[in-house]
Amino acid sequence: MAKAVRASLGDTWITCQVCRGxxxxxxxxxxxxxxxxxxxxxxxxxxxxxxxxxxxxxxxxFVNRNLRLHKVKG
Known part of the structure; x- marks a missing residue:
């Protein structure tokens, strides 16, 4: 399975639209x-x-080039 990431746009963290994961x-x-x-x-x-x-x-x-991906530790 692929490594998990978190994502942000500027100061806003992205959460799932369905389950808020x-x-x-x-x-x-x-x-x-x-x-x-x-x-x-x-x-x-x-x-x-x-x-x-x-x-x-x-x-x-996302097409926004300002989307940032962050590795999840652990």
Whole structure:
């Protein structure tokens, strides 16, 4: 299983919208668009950060580049 992280935007800590958990698994996500795929320019699409709640599994997507990830000790 992936290492748990906590996340923040500035001084605000991110919690799960469903269960209020504060630990997540993180993965990058490519936000593909049909037009760029058709022209073989998928590499130019924007990326997002996917945070999957460790407690309930709800998936959160963030495009904000100010999102900071913090390792959970232990």
């Amino acid at each position: 504060d630990q997540f698994r993180e993965r990058g996500v490519k936000l593909d668009s049909t037009g760029l795929e058709f022209m073989n320019w998928a590499w130019a699409d924007e990326t997002a950060t996917r945070l999957i709640c460790h407690r309930c599994g709800y998936v959160h997507l």
